[in-house]
Amino acid sequence: MTLTESAPAPADEVVLEAVGLTKHFPVRRRLRDLLSRTPAVVHAVDDVSIELRRGRVTALVGESGSGKSTVARLLAQLYPRTGGDIRLHGRSTRVRGGRRFRAYVRRVQLILQDPFASLNPVHTVRYHLTRSLRIHGNAGTGPDGLDKALADLLTRVSLTPPERYLDAFPHELSGGQRQRVAIARALGADPEVLLADEPVSMLDVSIRLGVLNLLQDLKDRLDLAILYITHDIASARYFADETIVMYAGRMVEGGDSETVTQRPAHPYTRLLIESAPDPERITGAGGDGAAAGERGHGEPPSLIRPPSGCRFHPRCPAAMPRCATDLPPPIPVDDAPGHWAACWLFDAETVTAEKAENAGQAGTETAR
Amino acid sequence: MSDQVLQIRGLCVDYGVGADAVRAVRDVDLTLHRGEALGLAGESGSGKSTLAYGLTRLLPPPGVVSGGQVIYHPADGPPVDVLTLSPAKLREFRWAETSIVFQGAMNSLNPVHKVSTQLLDVIRAHEPKSTAASRLARAKELLRLVGISADRLDSYPHQLSGGMRQRVMIAMALALEPQVVIMDEPTTALDVVMQRQILGQLAELRERLGFAVLFITHDLSLLVEFSDRIAIMYGGRIVEEAPAARLYAEPLHPYTEGLLHSFPALHGPRRELTGIPGSPLDLRAMPSGCAFHPRCPKAFDGCDEQVPVLGAPYVDDPARAVACRLHPAVAPLSR
Numbered sequence: 247m248t249l250t251e252s253a254p255a256p257a258d259e260v261v262l263e264a265v266g267l268t269k270h271f272p273v274r275r276r277l278r279d280l281l282s283r284t285p286a287v288v289h290a291v292d293d294v295s296i297e298l299r300r301g302r303v304t305a306l307v308g309e310s311g312s313g314k315s316t317v318a319r320l321l322a323q324l325y326p327r328t329g330g331d332i333r334l335h336g337r338s339t340r341v342r343g344g345r346r347f348r349a350y351v352r353r354v355q356l357i358l359q360d361p362f363a364s365l366n367p368v369h370t371v372r373y374h375l376t377r378s379l380r381i382h383g384n385a386g387t388g389p390d391g392l393d394k395a396l397a398d399l400l401t402r403v404s405l406t407p408p409e410r411y412l413d414a415f416p417h418e419l420s421g422g423q424r425q426r427v428a429i430a431r432a433l434g435a436d437p438e439v440l441l442a443d444e445p446v447s448m449l450d451v452s453i454r455l456g457v458l459n460l461l462q463d464l465k466d467r468l469d470l471a472i473l474y475i476t477h478d479i480a481s482a483r484y485f486a487d488e489t490i491v492m493y494a495g496r497m498v499e500g501g502d503s504e505t506v507t508q509r510p511a512h513p514y515t516r517l518l519i520e521s522a523p524d525p526e527r528i529t530g531a532g533g534d535g536a537a538a539g540e541r542g543h544g545e546p547p548s549l550i551r552p553p554s555g556c557r558f559h560p561r562c563p564a565a566m567p568r569c570a571t572d573l574p575p576p577i578p579v580d581d582a583p584g585h586w587a588a589c590w591l592f593d594a595e596t597v598t599a600e601k602a603e604n605a606g607q608a609g610t611e612t613a614r
Numbered sequence: 615m616s617d618q619v620l621q622i623r624g625l626c627v628d629y630g631v632g633a634d635a636v637r638a639v640r641d642v643d644l645t646l647h648r649g650e651a652l653g654l655a656g657e658s659g660s661g662k663s664t665l666a667y668g669l670t671r672l673l674p675p676p677g678v679v680s681g682g683q684v685i686y687h688p689a690d691g692p693p694v695d696v697l698t699l700s701p702a703k704l705r706e707f708r709w710a711e712t713s714i715v716f717q718g719a720m721n722s723l724n725p726v727h728k729v730s731t732q733l734l735d736v737i738r739a740h741e742p743k744s745t746a747a748s749r750l751a752r753a754k755e756l757l758r759l760v761g762i763s764a765d766r767l768d769s770y771p772h773q774l775s776g777g778m779r780q781r782v783m784i785a786m787a788l789a790l791e792p793q794v795v796i797m798d799e800p801t802t803a804l805d806v807v808m809q810r811q812i813l814g815q816l817a818e819l820r821e822r823l824g825f826a827v828l829f830i831t832h833d834l835s836l837l838v839e840f841s842d843r844i845a846i847m848y849g850g851r852i853v854e855e856a857p858a859a860r861l862y863a864e865p866l867h868p869y870t871e872g873l874l875h876s877f878p879a880l881h882g883p884r885r886e887l888t889g890i891p892g893s894p895l896d897l898r899a900m901p902s903g904c905a906f907h908p909r910c911p912k913a914f915d916g917c918d919e920q921v922p923v924l925g926a927p928y929v930d931d932p933a934r935a936v937a938c939r940l941h942p943a944v945a946p947l948s949r
Binding site for chain 1: 775806807834835889894
């Protein structure tokens with residue numbers, strides 16, 4: 247077996263890094279668009295910066311259409327990026343197919359959402375795993391080496407005894423088992439980074455945790471850096487060390503998972519957490535949730551013409567005039583180191599100016 | 615809450631006939647009371663959707679209802695067995711008395727017809743004597759009811775967002791003021807924010823209009839919040855039934871307990887969670903005895919032989935029922 251149990255590298259080392267990553271998809275032009283100067287694009291991802299560290303799980307949370315899956319595909323180099331940079335071990339990389347792409351995927355592997363679609367129905371588990379091992383040069387020497395590597399892979403993902411699963415076709419396996427095969431296939435490359443795009447959302451609730459616990463265990467044993475993409479913020483709290491929240495293609499809040507989920511700063515994160523199903527609410531043990539009036543309303547904006555300033559301002563219950571004009575930068579939130587929110591509410595100057603303005607208006611009204 | 619509106623008695627549904635038949639729903643007894651929200655939870659393959667299609671006689675072949683009764687109590691008039699209704703009566707019964715919001719309802723609107731055409735069609739089919747103007751007024755009112763402005767009547771489904779399409783489906787389900795609305799995974803395809811908005815609205819409408827809801831989903835945490843009573847299905851049987859808060863506070867069946875421990879909590883201490891070991895049931899190869907015993911952490915001698923029956927485990931709490939040998943029945947079920 248050629249998989250290295252742990253590389254001699256310092257813990258917390260940044261393996262894969264996105265800096266100001268941007269992706270715009272072109273929109274098909276209609277006749278009337280020919281007159282406009284700027285071609286229409288979908289702003290799928292704008293200015294996203296993420297650091298994936300060895301032995302840590304980073305969660306990317308957001309609704310559908312927030313661009314979280316696009317980030318995964320950009321990091322896997324399946325899409326060319328519009329702007330920004332992807333750095334593997336500090337070195338800028340841009341690969342388009344061929345040998346260099348293969349060298350890249352050897353270190354960065356992607357796990358997709360739907361194990362029903364990501365395994366070829368006409369091939370056995372053995373075929374899928376053998377291909378992965380062979381292509382990435384981990385198949386050992388001779389048939390014995392390959393058999394041992396295969397058995398090792400399946401044991402790693404808790405599909406034991408391996409002989410029972412090796413010659414099974416995907417349709418003979420349950421969803422959870424299929425996803426485990428998909429994970430085993432990714433591990434066949436002996437990667438440093440796993441990009442998991444909603445790895446459990448297609449699975450039954452009762453087996454989701456099994457797969458999450460498996461990923462956690464693999465992370466600890468193989469010192470993997472994992473990007474966990476999800477729409478379920480409760481599972482991010484459970485599984486991830488760090489959580490980043492995306493809205494309409496931009497990052498709005500980040501910090502360690504416990505802080506982000508227990509003391510959400512950005513109004514969008516608060517809305518997301520209030521909306522998550524929470525049985526504690528009826529039993530009275532959990533927070534009662536803000537009054538319905540304080541909740542945001544409406545729907546995510548069009549990404550072809552995203553709102554100016556903060557993209558959440560049309561839905562935000564706490565929007566100030568400045569939110570509509572200026573894009574908020576990441577502003578540190580005081581409660582925990584590393585916790586930040588892209589929201590003007592955490593900029594002392596803006597809030598003071600806003601208060602003064604309100605007081606001024608109230609003053610003129612009383613004068614009348 | 616004693617007034618029953620829908621009683622399911624010993625319902626069995628098979629897929630296929632003869633020796634190869636797979637029994638997807640086994641001897642299900644379930645009672646829906648007037649104005650109540652009853653949640654039905656279980657993983658895929660547990661038979662929850664099949665149950666819904668069976669009781670509305672919407673099962674596509676090779677599905678066959680092979681036994682049991684579904685008794686509907688109209689607001690006025692004698693009770694009827696839905697399973698024996700004549701085609702003409704069934705046509706009257708459907709939608710006017712029970713309506714369904716389907717799984718993936720976002721895609722159950724016809725993409726080539728306007729919202730108005732589809733909404734008006736429902737009303738015209740069941741109330742042929744109504745005037746065009748009154749139908750239009752009713753359609754507008756329905757859209758307002760679910761929080762969509764009336765000018766959206768002229769939109770095609772693709773011009774609406776997923777959440778709005780879902781609301782249109784709910785409006786359509788309420789068009790004839792049915793007594794029972796069956797919701798089969800109504801919000802699975804939606805984002806959490808939209809899900810909460812729609813479920814909140816539905817709870818409000820239910821309070822106002824007084825219809826009963828059979829709410830089918832795999833998301834138990836959602837049910838605990840939005841339904842009065844919850845029934846848990848596993849392997850085609852109901853394994854536990856209880857008021858929502860009681861079920862959450864004190865699950866009796868090991869499967870229910872496992873399901874509740876499969877959801878990471880947003881609040882409270884972070885605890886190690888395990889989910890349920892093993893894989894979901896294969897109906898073609900049902901284990902003997904209790905269907906859950908191969909995955910059950912608490913299985914003991916005899917679980918692989920005896921099929922536990924649903925019974926009330928507490929003398930003083932007839933609302934609870936569980937089918938597990940750990941909690942033997944001590945009182946007859948009150949139904």
